[in-house]
Every structure is written in C-alpha cells, then in structure tokens.
Amino acid sequence: TQLLEQSPQFLSIQEGENLTVYCNSSSVFSSLQWYRQEPGEGPVLLVTVVTGGEVKKLKRLTFQFGDARKDSSLHITAAQPGDTGLYLCAGYTSGTYKYIFGTGTRLKVLA
Amino acid sequence: ETGVTQTPRHLVMGMTNKKSLKCEQHLGHNAMYWYKQSAKKPLELMFVYSLEERVENNSVPSRFSPECPNSSHLFLHLHTLQPEDSALYLCASSQGSFYNEQFFGPGTRLTVL
Numbered sequence: 038t039q040l041l042e043q044s045p046q047f048l049s050i051q052e053g054e055n056l057t058v059y060c061n062s063s064s065v066f067s068s069l070q071w072y073r074q075e076p077g078e079g080p081v082l083l084v085t086v087v088t089g090g091e092v093k094k095l096k097r098l099t100f101q102f103g104d105a106r107k108d109s110s111l112h113i114t115a116a117q118p119g120d121t122g123l124y125l126c127a128g129y130t131s132g133t134y135k136y137i138f139g140t141g142t143r144l145k146v147l148a
Numbered sequence: 149e150t151g152v153t154q155t156p157r158h159l160v161m162g163m164t165n166k167k168s169l170k171c172e173q174h175l176g177h178n179a180m181y182w183y184k185q186s187a188k189k190p191l192e193l194m195f196v197y198s199l200e201e202r203v204e205n206n207s208v209p210s211r212f213s214p215e216c217p218n219s220s221h222l223f224l225h226l227h228t229l230q231p232e233d234s235a236l237y238l239c240a241s242s243q244g245s246f247y248n249e250q251f252f253g254p255g256t257r258l259t260v261l
Contacts, residue, residue: 041190079152079238079252080191125191134204138191 039064041128041139049145050116058111058142060126067131069102069109074123083111116146150174152253154239160259163229169256171222171239179242180222181250182214186235197222229260 044059060069068087072080084093086102086109093100097120099112109126126139152173161167173180182194196204197216211233213225222239236257240250 078254079240081252082249085249127191136193138193140190 039128039130039135039137041126041137043124043126043139043142045142046140047143047145049147052117052146052148053115054146056113056116056144058113058124058144059108060110060128060139061108062128063107064128064130065106066128067106068129069106070127070129071100071109071111072125072127074125075121080123080125113144116144118146118148120144121146152239152241152251154237154253154256156256157254158257158259160261161226161229162261163231165229166225166227168226169224169237169239169258171224171253173220173222173239173241173251173253175241175243175251177241177243177251178219179244179248180216180219181240181242182222182224183238183240183252184235185238185255191238195224226258229258231260234258234260 041060041062050056068085070085071083073083074080084095084100086093086100089104089106091102097114101110113120121144124142124144129136155170179198181196184192184194193206194208195214200216200219211228215223236255238255239253242248242250
C-alpha cells in the first residue's frame, strides 16, 4: 500500500521564522503536488513537480522534489500569519494510475 | 457562481436516511472527483469521472453511490450510512487527463448519527 508520510504533523511558529515540511514515501511518483487548505475551504494547489531534483519557488515558498522522486520538501521563508493552514502533498503514479494524499501538516504562524 | 460549488455545506443524517450531496463546476472541466476527508486519515479519493464515465472507484462501500449526469454536475447519493462515515466530503474538477490541477469545492460536512 502506497503511503505518503508528512512531518511534522503539527507546527506552531512565530512570524518571521523559517520552516520546512517533509513528504516521504517508499514509492516512486510520476509527479507530486503541494496544496494548502484553510478552514472551511477545499485544498488549493500550490505547485506541481515532475522531475527528480526539481526546485520550484513561489514567492517565499520553495518546493523540492527528491532525486529519486520518492520525497519532497516545502520550505517557507519568513513565515507570515497568512501562511497558516493545512499543507498537503499528493503523489501520482502513472503506471498504476494511483493518486494519494499525504498525512498533512497543520501549520500555525503566530503574529 | 464561479469555481466549484457544493451543497449542502452541512448535513446531519440518521443511519436510515437517504440523502444526496451535489457538486457543480463552472470551469468547463471534463473530469470530476469525490474525496473523503476525515480527521484520522489522509484525504481519500473515492470516485473519478472523466467525460461523464466513472473511471475509478477506490473500493468504496456500496452505501455511497455517485452519479454524473453531465460534465458540470456530480452527485453522491448516501443511504444507510454508518457513524464512521462522518467526514468532510470534497468535490473537485480538472481539465484533461486525470490529476492535472484540480480545483476543489468547499466541501460538505456530514455527520451521521
């Protein structure tokens, strides 16, 4: 059974701090996506990575796909209260047509 | 209306009731999805419809019955649910092949008594 484990599960930090969220699996993925979900809303796609070793930046957010395409990380620089939310990774395997979500990281940024 | 809408936003039902969840997408997409989000498990893909045909059913119990009458509408019919079915049910849509960027609705919070 494919599983995407995210760590940490919960994170509470002060505004201005940096943080990294990890998404790990023993399976290889064709692509991996990161979403952010705020209370009362559905997840919103932040980025898609498809190439091993790929790095993408979205303002203060940096996403990296592992060389072996089994893991990914999300780094936030100088976190702001608006970054608060549930961060989800999701991986797609083209060979088996499987799409699974990670266990989630709940981030709270305090002003 | 824009994006993906879901109704109702909240639903409380008994185990013997029959109810339906509705999803509508205003994005011109041709694939729609139902997900279940519960507190103790990762977001679970339940059903995928592409061009109005069901193309994926992830071992979902038969008490959940999806219906996709056209590419803009998706229903989830519920009957004889169990308390463990209480969760947030999310609908999403995408264009083209599966798992392109998906746009999610706000979800229906379901409580089964």
